[in-house]
Amino acid sequence: MRFERTLGMRYVRAQKRHSVLTVCSIMIAVALITMICTVYTTYQGITRAAIYNEAPYHMLFEHITAEQAAEIGRLDEVESVETEPNENGTVKAMVLFCQYLDNEYIWAYNLQQKMDLDCLIKPYDPQTFDLIVNTKLLEADNLCLHGRAKLVQNLAILLVCLLFFVMALRMVIDTAFEISSKEREKQFGILQSLGAEPRQIVRILSTEGLILSVFGIPLGLLLGVLLSYLTYRLVLTTGIAQAFYSAGDIDKVISFHINPLLLGLSAAVGLVWVFFSAYGTGMRIIKKPPLEAITARAETVDKVSRFNPLAAFFGWKGKLASRNAKRNPKRFFVTVVSLTVSLTMFAALSSYMGIFKQSLLQSMQMDETTEEIIPYFTFALNDGGVLNEDNPPRFPELIKQMRDTGYFSRIENSNNQFVTITCADQSQHENVHLTYVNEDSYHSLLGDQQPFSYEELVKRGGGLLVNISEDEIPADAKTICFEEEYLSQISEAEYESKESDKESKIGFLTHNGETLYYERTPQDYEFPVCGRCMLDNSEDELNSEVSMIVMPEERWIGGDCYLFSNLQRDSYIAAFLKDETVYEPALQWLKAHSTDYLFDSENDAENPYRVYIKMQSTVSAINIGFTAMMIMIGLIAIVNMVNIISTGILNRKRELAAMQCVGMTRGQMYGMTVIECLQFTLWAAVAASVLTLLLLFLTTHLLNIVDLSEMKSKLFSWTEPLIKIWGGGIIAFLFAILASFLPLHQMQKEPLVEQIRNVE
Amino acid sequence: MEFLTIEHLRKTYGKGETEVRAINDLSFSVPKGQMCAIIGPSGSGKSTLLHILGGVDRPTSGKIWVDGEDVYAKNQKDLAVFRRRKVGLIYQFYNLIPVLNAEENITLPTVMDGRQPDKERLEQMLDLLGLKKRRDHLPSQMSGGQQQRVSIGRALFTSPAVILGDEPTGNLDSKNTAEILALLRESNKKFEQTMVIITHDDDVAAQCDRIITLSDGKLIKDEMTGL
Numbered sequence: 012m013r014f015e016r017t018l019g020m021r022y023v024r025a026q027k028r029h030s031v032l033t034v035c036s037i038m039i040a041v042a043l044i045t046m047i048c049t050v051y052t053t054y055q056g057i058t059r060a061a062i063y064n065e066a067p068y069h070m071l072f073e074h075i076t077a078e079q080a081a082e083i084g085r086l087d088e089v090e091s092v093e094t095e096p097n098e099n100g101t102v103k104a105m106v107l108f109c110q111y112l113d114n115e116y117i118w119a120y121n122l123q124q125k126m127d128l129d130c131l132i133k134p135y136d137p138q139t140f141d142l143i144v145n146t147k148l149l150e151a152d153n154l155c156l157h158g159r160a161k162l163v164q165n166l167a168i169l170l171v172c173l174l175f176f177v178m179a180l181r182m183v184i185d186t187a188f189e190i191s192s193k194e195r196e197k198q199f200g201i202l203q204s205l206g207a208e209p210r211q212i213v214r215i216l217s218t219e220g221l222i223l224s225v226f227g228i229p230l231g232l233l234l235g236v237l238l239s240y241l242t243y244r245l246v247l248t249t250g251i252a253q254a255f256y257s258a259g260d261i262d263k264v265i266s267f268h269i270n271p272l273l274l275g276l277s278a279a280v281g282l283v284w285v286f287f288s289a290y291g292t293g294m295r296i297i298k299k300p301p302l303e304a305i306t307a308r309a310e311t312v313d314k315v316s317r318f319n320p321l322a323a324f325f326g327w328k329g330k331l332a333s334r335n336a337k338r339n340p341k342r343f344f345v346t347v348v349s350l351t352v353s354l355t356m357f358a359a360l361s362s363y364m365g366i367f368k369q370s371l372l373q374s375m376q377m378d379e380t381t382e383e384i385i386p387y388f389t390f391a392l393n394d395g396g397v398l399n400e401d402n403p404p405r406f407p408e409l410i411k412q413m414r415d416t417g418y419f420s421r422i423e424n425s426n427n428q429f430v431t432i433t434c435a436d437q438s439q440h441e442n443v444h445l446t447y448v449n450e451d452s453y454h455s456l457l458g459d460q461q462p463f464s465y466e467e468l469v470k471r472g473g474g475l476l477v478n479i480s481e482d483e484i485p486a487d488a489k490t491i492c493f494e495e496e497y498l499s500q501i502s503e504a505e506y507e508s509k510e511s512d513k514e515s516k517i518g519f520l521t522h523n524g525e526t527l528y529y530e531r532t533p534q535d536y537e538f539p540v541c542g543r544c545m546l547d548n549s550e551d552e553l554n555s556e557v558s559m560i561v562m563p564e565e566r567w568i569g570g571d572c573y574l575f576s577n578l579q580r581d582s583y584i585a586a587f588l589k590d591e592t593v594y595e596p597a598l599q600w601l602k603a604h605s606t607d608y609l610f611d612s613e614n615d616a617e618n619p620y621r622v623y624i625k626m627q628s629t630v631s632a633i634n635i636g637f638t639a640m641m642i643m644i645g646l647i648a649i650v651n652m653v654n655i656i657s658t659g660i661l662n663r664k665r666e667l668a669a670m671q672c673v674g675m676t677r678g679q680m681y682g683m684t685v686i687e688c689l690q691f692t693l694w695a696a697v698a699a700s701v702l703t704l705l706l707l708f709l710t711t712h713l714l715n716i717v718d719l720s721e722m723k724s725k726l727f728s729w730t731e732p733l734i735k736i737w738g739g740g741i742i743a744f745l746f747a748i749l750a751s752f753l754p755l756h757q758m759q760k761e762p763l764v765e766q767i768r769n770v771e
Numbered sequence: 772m773e774f775l776t777i778e779h780l781r782k783t784y785g786k787g788e789t790e791v792r793a794i795n796d797l798s799f800s801v802p803k804g805q806m807c808a809i810i811g812p813s814g815s816g817k818s819t820l821l822h823i824l825g826g827v828d829r830p831t832s833g834k835i836w837v838d839g840e841d842v843y844a845k846n847q848k849d850l851a852v853f854r855r856r857k858v859g860l861i862y863q864f865y866n867l868i869p870v871l872n873a874e875e876n877i878t879l880p881t882v883m884d885g886r887q888p889d890k891e892r893l894e895q896m897l898d899l900l901g902l903k904k905r906r907d908h909l910p911s912q913m914s915g916g917q918q919q920r921v922s923i924g925r926a927l928f929t930s931p932a933v934i935l936g937d938e939p940t941g942n943l944d945s946k947n948t949a950e951i952l953a954l955l956r957e958s959n960k961k962f963e964q965t966m967v968i969i970t971h972d973d974d975v976a977a978q979c980d981r982i983i984t985l986s987d988g989k990l991i992k993d994e995m996t997g998l
Contacts, residue, residue, distance in 0.1 A: 669868070672860050764828040
């Protein structure tokens with residue numbers, strides 16, 4: 012063993028360049044595994060912190076005595092109990108566990124038996140229930156059965172994700188070992204001819220592997236943690252933390268996490284791969300007869316492909332390049348496959364990300380026709396005041412004021428309700444959408460399918476039938492709303508007089524501190540019909556399926572508001588900002604003028620801009636994560652390709668020298684290797700193009716099957732992924748050229764005669 | 772008429788105390804069509820000389836003239852062109868390209884020169900080498916003797932001015948040695964090619980027109996065999 016160790020150490024020292032390359036390969040492999048593990052740990056940590064921030068306990072006892080709380084605190088499985096006094100003399104106890112509970116409810120039941128906690132066996136009542144189990148935190152801390160099951164599930168997902176990387180990284184280490192051992196094959200042959208046993212050769216390489224691991228693995232762990240931290244900081248710059256948490260919560264929730272166990276796993280994987288690679292290389296070397304190793308004959312080739320498309324383009328250089336690349340079909344296949352997978356993932360995932368982003372924005376009804384995203388506010392109108400006939404609706408005034416601010420590009424206002432109408436022939440139509448719109452809303456609703464202008468609608472007095480055919484309502488029909496209960500304002504005295512009458516339909520509401528009394532009475536109302544239009548469903552599927560009667564806002568202000576104030580209606584304003592820069596001043600203005608309408612800037616439902624910011628931050632964060640993943644995949648593919656191409660060149664050192672001896676110029680040799688590199692990238696790019704188009708085709712087909720109408724309208728671009736694939740292919744090609752030129756250049760420094768003798 | 776001339780050729784490796792003089796002020800010339808054997812003990816500078824003659828290795832000083840051309844006055848590219856047009860190299864371990872079959876290996880220098888191989892000449896060459904049935908075989912599918920024939924074919928195919936053999940029979944049995952020598956001799960006579968062959972085998976040397984003996988990089992004996 013001593014002899015193997017000595018030789019192993021001396022080889023490491025003597026072959027500094029190769030040792031550095033192998034250490035770098037081990038480092039990259041371990042760094043990438045560490046990065047995946049650390050990103051996973053940080054995500055888990057932030058999720059756990061967010062749960063803890065909302066409810067910082069595993070169990071909460073709402074009403075127990077201080078003594079009971081203390082007794083719970085003394086239990087082995089309890090880590091801590093924090094108490095807060097209740098008004099009735101009891102305490103609220105927040106319990107955190109430190110041991111696995113199996114089933115938290117059985118534990119609570121046993122505790123109740125043991126401590127006679129009546130509070131725990133009361134029937135469930137959300138108002139008085141005394142025990143709250145924070146199952147999310149228990150799961151996050153893996154303290155319950157479900158948590159452990161989830162942990163296994165998460166680890167399984169992590170391992171599946173890691174599997175691809177781990178296999179690819181094995182190749183990175185493997186090829187590094189092969190490169191370093193290739194040039195020493197002759198020496199191993201000599202050692203064997205001197206009597207070294209095969210296992211001793213394997214031991215020499217294993218010793219080398221272990222020595223190099225001592226440097227490569229810790230450096231890889233450090234690099235992995237550093238890269239993860241940089242990615243984490245980069246993700247935070249998207250503002251995702253601010254979008255989801257308040258300033259105080261960010262400090263508690265958002266932090267970088269490292270799991271020593273997973274770091275250990277990364278190191279172990281690295282070490283195992285190093286050992287396997289060293290062992291595998293050793294096994295490959297000892298299979299070669301010593302004489303063959305000593306004479307350093309190039310790899311023999313038993314079969315070559317007659318099919319040579321490259322020969323047609325590049326002549327004899329293409330033929331040689333094509334055959335050289337296929338000398339080791341396994342390596343060629345693995346390199347092309349890893350490059351294909353990288354390019355396909357890059358292009359396909361980019362397309363999916365694009366669709367995902369578009370869908371998010373579409374769900375926000377953002378303007379996608381321009382690059383600029385136009386956010387908007389929407390809020391319901393508090394028009395309880397319309398009950399008061401002396402107090403006409405003030406929203407026209409509000410909209411005018413809003414327009415005057417200059418913050419908004421358009422302000423849509425509509426008052427909508429579903430009504431049942433009947434025609435003059437007494438035929439009924441239920442659930443017709445009656446909507447009063449202003450000019451902006453009219454344009455937004457009908458787009459370029461308006462039968463006439465908004466001015467014309469005002470002039471004709473409204474009643475534009477949308478998506479209602481002549482069969483349903485004839486052109487000359489009068490439409491009449493009937494059997495609706497409408498509110499009319501009554502005095503306090505009238506209210507009190509009718510209060511005892513059970514048949515009367517009276518009520519009151521408070522508006523601006525004033526109590527308004529009303530009575531529900533049925534009342535008919537006759538609509539005019541001024542035109543008809545059928546919306547093309549390709550424009551807006553939702554609107555094209557709804558039967559509507561569109562009325563001008565002027566008619567609403569002119570008196571219809573008193574007729575339709577039945578509290579069921581949906582009145583809102585959607586104010587579209589000119590651009591994102593005026594968001595803050597517009598928000599402040601709206602807050603300052605919020606007496607006449609309901610507006611809660613913190614409420615996501617009423618402030619789509621906040622949702623937009625969240626989505627934008629999420630998309631940016633996903634983009635960064637996606638880019639990091641793409642870089643990792645690309646890096647693995649490129650490192651593998653670089654290693655394999657370099658090894659291929661080094662393996663053929665003597666052969667390349669022989670070609671030069673019989674007259675090949677350096678230019679011809681470099682040209683031939685460029686064609687070899689072209690093959691890898693060309694095959695990969697073609698395969699990736701086919702695979703990506705197939706994936707996108709299948710996805711399109713799938714979306715058509717499930718009929719996701721919103722997605723269908725803007726499916727994948729077919730040219731964009733191809734541009735990405737071929738762009739990526741060109742980058743890979745440049746790396747491949749670099750990978751082949753560097754060893755060639757290094758080889759050219761040696762005299763030709765030494766290359767042909769393969770002198771070390 | 773002198774076809775290959777060597778003037779005060781020196782080749783040293785290393786510097787100072789570790790300096791080794793592989794070739795030490797060597798001068799001689801070989802007339803066109805002569806088959807010359809170079810013999811000598813190991814380390815006498817035979818292989819170094821051959822590689823310098825072939826334009827594979829550069830001398831430390833001195834001049835080499837082949838067919839009136841100063842070989843080492845050429846730049847790298849011209850030297851490569853010189854190797855494929857004027858020199859035919861035969862190695863002990865053949866140095867064939869494993870991905871090319873016999874026919875492709877033979878025509879490689881011509882193809883590299885951007886020319887179409889002469890099919891008639893190829894047929895003649897394969898016939899001469901006895902490789903007609905093996906023309907599609909890869910090096911791994913051939914015996915040592917057959918591989919050396921391919922190697923000779925590659926050296927002869929471009930009709931180079933000089934054929935250089937680095938122990939061309941060193942790896943072959945006696946039967947194959949005899950056949951290869953006969954082949955070289957036939958080519959020498961038929962195409963009037965100048966040949967320089969390094970060998971350890973006295974029988975091989977004896978079949979050449981001239982034997983030059985080297986020792987410590989110096990010419991110590993130069994004799995004609997009378998053939």
